[in-house]
Each structure stands twice: as structure tokens, then as C-alpha cells.
Amino acid sequence: MAIISIVFPLIFMAVLGYILTIRSVFSKEQISGISLFTFYLSIPAFLFINMYQADLTKSFDIKALASFYLPVLVAYSIGFLLFYYVRRGQTQPMANSAAYGLGCSYSNTILVGLPIIVGAIGQEMMGNVFIIITFHSALLFSLTFTLGLSGSKANFKAGPFVKSIVFNPIVMSISLGLILNLLQIPLADNLVNGIHLLSQPALACALFVLGANLCFYKVAKDWKLALMASLIKLILLPTFVYVLGLMFNLEADMLAVLVLLSASPLGINAYLVAMQVQAQQTVIASTVVISTVLCVFTMSFWLSVLL
Numbered sequence: 001m002a003i004i005s006i007v008f009p010l011i012f013m014a015v016l017g018y019i020l021t022i023r024s025v026f027s028k029e030q031i032s033g034i035s036l037f038t039f040y041l042s043i044p045a046f047l048f049i050n051m052y053q054a055d056l057t058k059s060f061d062i063k064a065l066a067s068f069y070l071p072v073l074v075a076y077s078i079g080f081l082l083f084y085y086v087r088r089g090q091t092q093p094m095a096n097s098a099a100y101g102l103g104c105s106y107s108n109t110i111l112v113g114l115p116i117i118v119g120a121i122g123q124e125m126m127g128n129v130f131i132i133i134t135f136h137s138a139l140l141f142s143l144t145f146t147l148g149l150s151g152s153k154a155n156f157k158a159g160p161f162v163k164s165i166v167f168n169p170i171v172m173s174i175s176l177g178l179i180l181n182l183l184q185i186p187l188a189d190n191l192v193n194g195i196h197l198l199s200q201p202a203l204a205c206a207l208f209v210l211g212a213n214l215c216f217y218k219v220a221k222d223w224k225l226a227l228m229a230s231l232i233k234l235i236l237l238p239t240f241v242y243v244l245g246l247m248f249n250l251e252a253d254m255l256a257v258l259v260l261l262s263a264s265p266l267g268i269n270a271y272l273v274a275m276q277v278q279a280q281q282t283v284i285a286s287t288v289v290i291s292t293v294l295c296v297f298t299m300s301f302w303l304s305v306l307l
Contacts, residue, residue: 003300003303003304003307006116006119006120006303007116007296007299007300007303009119010112010115010116010119010207011296013204013207013208013211014207014208014210014211014214014292015211016208016211017031017207017208017209017210017211017212017213018211018212018214018215019211020212021211021212021215022215026212028216031209031212031213034205034208034209034212035209035213037205038201038202038205038206038209039169039170040169041198042198042199042200042201042202042205043110043169043170043173043199043202043205043206044169044170044172044173045173045195045198045199045202046199046202046203047130047170047173047174047177048173048174048176048177048195048199049177049192049195049196049199050123050126050127050130050177050199051126051127051130051173051174051176051177051178051181052177052180052181052187053181054126054127054130054177054181055124055127056127056178056181056182061128061250061254063248063250064128064131064132064245064248064250064254064258065131065132066244066248067241067244067245067248067250067255067258068132068241068258068261068262069135069139070240070244071237071240071241071244071262072105072136072139072140072237072262073105074240075101075104075105075232075233075236075237075240076101076102076104076105076140076143077101078101078104078232078236079097079100079101079102079103079104079105079229079232080097080098080100080101080147081097082100082228083096083097083100083101083225083280084097086225094147094148095147095148095277095278095279096279096280097147098143098144098147098148098277098279099144099148099270099273099274099277099279099280099283099284100225100229100280100283100284101143101144101147102140102141102143102144102270102273102274102284103226103229103233103266103270103274103280103283103284103287104229104232104233104237105140105232105233105237106136106137106140106266106267106269106270107136107233107261107262107263107264107265107266107267108210108264108265108266108267108268108292109129109132109133109136109261109264109267110133110170110206110267111206111207111209111210111267111268112207112210112264112265112292112295112299113129113133113260113261113263113264114129114203114206115203115206115207116260116264116299116303117129117256117257117260117261118203120256120260120303120306120307121253121256121257125253125254125257128254128257129257129261130174130177130178132257132258132261133170133174133261134171134174134175137168137170137171137269138171141269141273144273144277145273145276145277148277148279210292213268214288214289214292217268217271217285217286217288217289218285218286218289219286219289219290220282220283220285220286221282222282222283222286223286223290225283225286226283226284226286226287226289226290227290229266229283229287229291230265230266230287230290230291230294233265233266233287233291234263234265234291234294234295234298235298237262237263238259238260238262238263238298238302240262241258241259241262242255242259242305245258245259252306255306256306256307259302259305259306260299260302260303260306263295263298263299263302264295264299265288265291265292265294265295266284266287266288266291266292267288268288270284270287270288271284271285271288
């Protein structure tokens with residue numbers, strides 16, 4: 001399959017969202033409305049129905065989980081230690097290093113990774129994707145809050161954080177689909193058709209919103225730190241995943257899923273976490289922009305390697 005046939009539709013939707021927003025065809029409030037529909041209705045419907053219909057006998061693989069999460073933790077540690085060394089004389093070194101580590105390891109699995117995997121491999125691997133990403137945010141956000149707030153003055157309450165993770169629409173939709181699948185609880189055909197219809201615009205809307213949101217995140221003066229984080233995120237992390245996956249002799253499709261998820265750019269939620277720990281907001285916002293732009297090239301490279 002030609003790489004351009006996979007990448008072009010995704011770029012087209014993201015660029016369309018960017019152009020229409022920067023030209024003020026859509027306001028920030030309108031984009032917020034589209035985002036609410038996308039992340040609270042359409043994407044959860046997509047994740048739920050695919051998890052509900054997934055073949056779970058092929059979904060859970062401890063080697064696959066290790067191939068993804070061990071490199072993620074390594075990339076986080078590299079970012080943490082690198083920033084701690086470079087800026088060791090500044091205030092709140094733990095919080096800043098933790099936020100930077102998050103910027104080097106947290107992937108935009110839903111907005112970028114998922115559409116690329118569907119386009120490159122197809123929906124038959126969705127069960128594997130959902131098992132991998134279910135713990136993604138919980139692990140990295142918890143690690144960042146634990147390290148960052150140990151020496152930070154930020155006001156953080158564990159209760160609301162745990163609630164936001166457990167009742168996150170992404171986690172809830174995957175978990176509900178998994179439970180119904182495991183218990184083999186049948187759903188009415190009309191309900192399944194309705195959920196399918198709601199899920200159809202999910203990936204297109206996600207890419208459109210991704211492009212639109214780039215208008216609201218700017219590259220700041222710390223662009224060198226953001227570029228370094230982007231290179232760790234887009235090149236070093238997926239390389240670790242690829243090598244470890246080969247060592248574990250993973251199947252080609254499973255290896256492709258893991259590498260493409262890890263090669264996704266920094267997710268916007270990392271910026272929200274940086275705001276909560278009050279550390280490196282401008283660097284993380286810049287990394288979101290730079291890594292999203294660069295992933296057009298790095299994703300094309302990884303697709304050429306994997307397919």
C-alpha cells in the first residue's frame with residue numbers, strides 16, 4: 001500500500017481544520033463545540049463498538065504490553081533526567097523535569113495513532129489498540145503528578161484526578177465495551193446500528209479538531225527544548241519499541257500497532273497536566289505543535305519501515 005494513500009487523507013483533514021480556523025470560518029467556541037461532540041460522543045461510540053466486537057482471544061499479550069510500556073518509561077526517564085541536568089539550578093526542578101518527561105513520552109493515540117492504524121492496517125487490530133491505550137494516560141499522568149507535585153506548590157487533589165481518569169469517556173467506553181464483550185451480552189441490532197452511525201465521523205472529526213487546535217498553541221522561545229522533546233518522542237521512543245518488539249518476536253501487525261502508537265506526536269492532554277503541576281506549560285505547548293508537524297515526516301518513515 002502506498003504511504004501517501006494512508007497519510008494524505010489524515011493530513012487533509014488536519015490541514016482543513018487548521019485553515020478554516022485560522023481564517024476565522026470557525027471560532028474557538030465553535031471548535032470547542034465540535035470537540036465536545038467528538039470526544040464525548042463520537043469517539044467513545046467508536047471505541048465502545050469496536051471493543052464490543054473485538055476478538056479478545058488475540059488482544060491481550062503481555063509481550064506487547066511490555067514492548068510498548070517499557071520504552072515509554074525509558075523515554076520518560078530520559079526526558080526527566082535530561083531536563084533535570086540542563087536546568088538543575090532552577091526552582092521546582094522535580095515538577096519541571098516531570099512535565100518534560102511527559103512531553104517526551106505521552107502519545108496522541110486517539111487523534112493521530114488510531115486513524116493511521118485504521119488506514120494502514122484496518123479495524124481488525126482495534127482490540128489490540130484499545131488494550132494498549134487503556135492504561136496509557138493513567139500511568140503517565142499519575143507518574144507526572146507523583147514526581148511533579150513532590151516538590152511543587154501546585155494545589156492538587158488526588159480524588160478529582162482519580163475520578164477524571166476512571167470516568168474519562170475514553171476509558172469508560174473501552175471498559176464498557178470490554179465488559180459486554182467478555183460477558184457476551186447481546187445488544188439490539190437497532191442500537192448497534194445507531195452506535196455505528198454515531199461512530200462514523202469520529203476519526204474525521206478528531207483530525208479536524210487536531211488541526212484546528214494547532215491555531216491556539218504557539219511555538220514559544222523555548223523551541224529548542226520542544227524540538228529535543230519532539231525528537232525523543234517521534235524517533236527515539238518508537239525505535240525502542242521497534243527493537244524490543246523484534247526481540248520479543250511479535251507478529252508484524254502487532255509490532256506495527258505498537259510502533260505507530262508510540263510514534264504519534266505529543267497529545268494535547270499533556271499540556272493540561274503541565275498546567276496542573278504548574279511547570280513547563282510553554283515548552284509542552286510548543287512540543288505539541290512541533291511534534292504534530294514533524295510527525296507527517298516521521299510517520300511516513302515508520303510506515304515505510306513497517307509495511
